[in-house]
Amino acid sequence: MTERPSPSEERLLAYAAGTLSPPEAVVVSACLAMRPEIDGWVRRLQGVGGAILDDLDPTPLQQDALARALARVDADTGEVVVEPPLNDMPELPEPLRRYALGKWRHLPGGVSVRDVHAPRDGDTRVILLKIAPGQATPKHTHGGVELTCVISGAYTTENQAYFAGDFEEADQETLHQPRVISDEPCLCVAALDGQIVLDGWFGRLIQPFVRL
Amino acid sequence: MIDGGEDYDQLIVAVARSRDRDAFARLFQHFAPRLKAWLIKGGAADAAAEEFAQEAMLTVWRKAELFDSRMAHASTWIFTIARNRRLDALRKDARVPPIELVPSPLEPDRPDALLEGRQDAGRIREAMAALTPEQAQVLHLAFFLDQPHSAIAERLCLPLGTVKSRIRKAMLKLRVLLEQEGGR
Numbered sequence: 127m128t129e130r131p132s133p134s135e136e137r138l139l140a141y142a143a144g145t146l147s148p149p150e151a152v153v154v155s156a157c158l159a160m161r162p163e164i165d166g167w168v169r170r171l172q173g174v175g176g177a178i179l180d181d182l183d184p185t186p187l188q189q190d191a192l193a194r195a196l197a198r199v200d201a202d203t204g205e206v207v208v209e210p211p212l213n214d215m216p217e218l219p220e221p222l223r224r225y226a227l228g229k230w231r232h233l234p235g236g237v238s239v240r241d242v243h244a245p246r247d248g249d250t251r252v253i254l255l256k257i258a259p260g261q262a263t264p265k266h267t268h269g270g271v272e273l274t275c276v277i278s279g280a281y282t283t284e285n286q287a288y289f290a291g292d293f294e295e296a297d298q299e300t301l302h303q304p305r306v307i308s309d310e311p312c313l314c315v316a317a318l319d320g321q322i323v324l325d326g327w328f329g330r331l332i333q334p335f336v337r338l
Numbered sequence: 339m340i341d342g343g344e345d346y347d348q349l350i351v352a353v354a355r356s357r358d359r360d361a362f363a364r365l366f367q368h369f370a371p372r373l374k375a376w377l378i379k380g381g382a383a384d385a386a387a388e389e390f391a392q393e394a395m396l397t398v399w400r401k402a403e404l405f406d407s408r409m410a411h412a413s414t415w416i417f418t419i420a421r422n423r424r425l426d427a428l429r430k431d432a433r434v435p436p437i438e439l440v441p442s443p444l445e446p447d448r449p450d451a452l453l454e455g456r457q458d459a460g461r462i463r464e465a466m467a468a469l470t471p472e473q474a475q476v477l478h479l480a481f482f483l484d485q486p487h488s489a490i491a492e493r494l495c496l497p498l499g500t501v502k503s504r505i506r507k508a509m510l511k512l513r514v515l516l517e518q519e520g521g522r
Contacts, residue, residue, distance in 0.1 A: 170517070177420065221437070
């Protein structure tokens with residue numbers, strides 16, 4: 127069995143521990159929805175977290191802590207659950223269905239981009255990318271880390287092909303130009319940290335107009 | 339799991355069935371000080387950690403009906419609630435959906451899914467005991483600190499690459515030990 131491109135172990139651990147930045151966690155959650163075997167591993171890691179929690183030396187609480195907790199549950203009328211409406215893209219994996227989506231923006235070269243209104247963390251945000259068959263994104267590097275999960279279709283970089291459910295981690299050192307190899311458009315969800323830096327004279331020329 | 343004479347699974351079930359305050363109090367006395375410790379180890383101030391423990395335990399009260407002891411141990415379930423809360427801290431707007439790990443419903447065609455969630459606690463401890471002290475240390479820190487890699491590297495005065503490779507080795511070892519024989 128060849129290894130499919132997947133979130134790194136460090137990233138899965140941070141996801142399981144709840145310490146991953148929310149935009150990155152959104153992309154990982156989309157990947158887990160499509161990859162039951164990784165989802166199963168993250169659930170096992172929850173067991174590790176539970177064991178670590180259980181084994182911690184307790185930190186003393188304030189004296190009235192239990193009384194306050196009981197007063198709270200007595201007064202509790204339940205959680206106000208605001209179930210946000212489903213968005214207009216049934217093709218998205220379930221964890222992405224309840225995020226509001228921005229308008230599609232169409233960039234030169236068959237690339238369309240749409241914001242996912244998930245929690246931001248500083249400069250990091252979540253977008254959907256749709257790239258037409260045979261097209262490539264402009265060649266670019268990243269100000270920070272870029273996490274991508276393929277939802278449908280497929281693309282390839284210099285080293286690796288990515289299919290639905292596959293996960294790519296790119297950082298400052300990665301200069302890449304993903305090219306779509308599927309007959310259908312390639313739909314991806316990505317967390318971008320920092321600005322995309324376009325490469326080459328054409329990239330620098332259009333950079334001011336292309337806010338990915 | 340029986341720990342110090344308490345069966346925490348049963349206490350959660352009692353809260354779910356009859357809103358049992360006494361059962362809740364016993365859960366609180368075991369888990370709230372540990373939840374607080376978890377946050378403090380991650381760098382939170384005392385008051386914030388105390389409030390976090392209160393909030394997480396209120397969620398335990400509210401969601402007790404969703405607990406399924408076939409899927410997870412009490413400690414795993416409560417850890418997941420706390421983990422969801424922690425990830426949720428940046429979410430200011432209630433209209434934005436939370437990033438939650440929720441117990442997957444039992445799927446009859448995947449009996450192994452049961453074991454993934456509810457793994458023998460003794461086995462998990464055995465696997466963790468098999469790690470080298472350096473691996474165990476980074477694993478623990480990764481469960482406590484925000485921005486695990488860089489924060490851990492800083493705390494241990496190690497290069498980031500060393501921390502990453504230690505985490506990777508620890509995880510691979512756990513995988514081998516926890517995934518063999520379908521986790522039984």
